[in-house]
Every structure is written in C-alpha cells, then in structure tokens.
Amino acid sequence: MKLLMVEDNKSVSEMMAMFFKKEGWDAHFAYDGNEAVAIFSEDPTSWDMITLDLNLPGLDGMQVSAKIREISQAVPIIMLTARDSESDHVLGLEMGADDYVTKPFSPITLIARIKAIHRRAEMSANATNAPVNDNPNDFDITTDHFRLNSNTREAFIGETEIRDLTPKEFDLLKTLAQKPRQVFSREQLLQLVWDYEYYGDERTVDAHIKKLRQKIEKAGPQVIQTVWGVGYKFDDSAVAADEK
Template identity: 50%
Template sequence: MLVAEDDRSVCEMLRLFLHEENVQAVFVHDGSEAERLFRGQHWDFVLLDWMLPGRDGLELCAEFRKISDTPIILLTAKTDEKDRIAGLESGADDYVTKPFSPLELMARVKAVMRRYKATGRPESSGHDPSEHTRIRHMELHIDTGSREVTIGGRPIANLTPKEFELLVLFASHPKKVFTREQLIETVWGFDYYGEDRTVDVHIKRLRNKIATPERQWIVTIWGVGYKLED
C-alpha cells in the first residue's frame, strides 16, 4: 500500500494500525514523491491525502486514474458535498473525511478491495466469458475477454473496472432501466460502504468517455434510474 499523507501524526497512527493488520505500507509526505513512487512500481492500494505539498491529492488521483485502476481512497478534512463529488469525479473509489478512526478506514479499505476484486473480472456481473465473449449493441462492441470496447470502430480506453462492468451490464440489457440500488447491488455488491451518489458520478464519467456526437449512450430516466440508449 502507498500512503501519501503530510500529517506525521496521522502517518504514525496509520503505521501502527496497518502493522497490526499485517498490511505493508510505504509512507510519503508530498505529492511529487507520491507520483514518482506510483509511476515506478505496482501498488495494490493507495491512500491519498487531498492537501499534499508539491502536487495535491485531487490532481494526483486524476493522473493516476489515467494510467491505472489501482484502488484509491482520498483522505481529507473537506466535508462539503461538492468536495466529495469532486473527489469521486477525480477517480477516487471512496472518500474518508478527517478525523477518522482507523477501524472505519480499514472497513472502507476492505470494502473497496472486495468491490475491486469483484469488478476486476468479466464474470463479476454474472457474465460467463466463455459464453458472453462479445456483446454488441448498435455501434457499441464489447469483448469481455480482452476487455476491449469500441464505438463505431473507435477504441474506448481507460475505463475503470466499475465503468467497464456498468457498460457490460447496460449493453447486456439494452432495454432495461436500472435503479441506483440495482446498480449498486450488481456492480458494487451488497457490502458497499458509501453513498448512493457515487453511482451518478461513475455514470457521468462513463458517459464522458463513450459519448459520440450522435448520442450519449447512457440516458437518465428521471425518477427511476439509467438505461442504454436505443
């Protein structure tokens, strides 16, 4: 685990608790060092403080998400809803406000890891790769084996595991409207530890990545949920 946090007292608390949980962690205290280490090797998880010197955590989160699906939790003293949404839109998997208890943080870490492991493979949405290797809807083509997505022949890159699973779910049921609760149960799992608004944020990010001049592909059914555009 990579922990980027400039508050040394928070780092010491996390160091002791992670040691008790048998979690190996490397601690850094500025954004530039966090970026160097992140790009230099593979990490299973990242705890990223928003207000880091050098480069702030929000900026780093967005950069990391462009090149990696590594689970990221943002740590911050910011509590406004707009800040939580900004954190999720940057690509964070969860958002923990300070002060926090180590027990709560580890519960969040474990929940994110369970969701990550579940959504990181095609069968997590109930699709057997041997039976559902290719999904097609209009110009949208999905290969669940290689995790390649194209629209009108244009490759769609940098989909996170949850974005990919959302798209597979919609494309497999193009006429079905999914409520937020159904999407959370199917993609995030019953043990989801967070708020419903994260669905809206992921849908927005997915739309931005797959939208074409002709259609946005995922449409909102007001008061109900979301569906794939016919």
C-alpha cells in the first residue's frame, strides 16, 4: 500500500512511520496542506490511502480534502482531528472523507481503520470493473419500490435513481436493503460496512446516514428509518403511501 500521511505534528508522523514500516507499507509524509496537494497532484493514481489531519498550516484539512476530491473521487481519505463534534464529522464527510478518527488515537486502531477502508476500496473497484450484465432488469436487490444493482452501482426508488452516492453510502444502503425491516445497530453497521470492530465512534455511521438520507429524499420517500435507541433499518413501505 502506498500511503500519504498529512500531519503537521512530526512526533505523530514519526511514531506512525514505525507502524507503517512494520506493515510493509510505502508511507510518505506531508506537513502542511499546500505540500499535501502538491505531492498528491504529481501522480494521483499511485496513492492507495490518505490520512489527513484537520488542523494544518496553509490549507486546512477540509480544503485539502476538497482539492483532492476535485482530482480523484477514488482515493480513500481518513480524516484525523482533535475536534469531536457531530457537525465536524458531517462536514469532514461532506468534504470527501471516507472515515473520521478522533485524536488522541491508538496507532493500532488507525492501522485497523486503514486496512478496513483499503479492503473496501478494493472491493468497490473490483465491483466497478466487473463485467456488467446488459440486462437492465438484472438487479440483485428488488422490493416493491426499490431496486439495486451492485455491478452498475445504481439504486432506484420507483423509476428515479438515487444519484451521486459515494462508495461508502452505496455499501451502507445495500447492507440495509438486503434485509428489509431488520434493525441494524451502529456497531453492526461499522463491522459490516466499514469492516472493523466497534471502537466507540458511532458518529461515523450517523454522519453517513445523514448524507445518504439527503440523497434518497431527492429521489423519493425516505427508506432509511431510525429505530430509536437501537439503530437503523430499511423500510420502503412509505413509498406506496406517498404514491397514492
């Protein structure tokens, strides 16, 4: 794995360099936002992962993430920050981050997050590059009012496509839709969608659910429901009511 860590605290970078070396990863480091964008821009397709501190000299982490996303939608970004509010989580995801780790963090936890996001990115790339069946009705998830095709990475409410889903939002929607009306806890969704054990950061799920719902509502009635005190479920029964 070729990884770029953008972190202005050299002590943190030096500590993580040891862990990256142990994993056998090709790790590179940038210490301010402008440097990070310049390094990434030299060869965007060569990078497998970016860890990005929020508080940086020059361009801050949000600005760096936005500029990287202008160049590449594919490279996974894990945002690192001492900020710990839901609004920061949501804003980071809106700027293109795939995951969000709050400082101080355990190096082992960060390594696990990186591995999980990398595995998911490879799975998404393989699905995107897989041969696509020419039959437009070949959907692997179909309910009365919802269809999802994993090969084309498309999802529809009725005849309207849910547009601009990120890889993580698509995986989250697919996981819920595979078992309609089953309630998934946040811990379960972290394991199934992010592919890592629960480390206490449920807001990663909540922030992605918020963005996913916004995109669903542009296509039709809401199909992701909150079960208070438990988690989330897929339920498209409201689509029929809305169509009457």
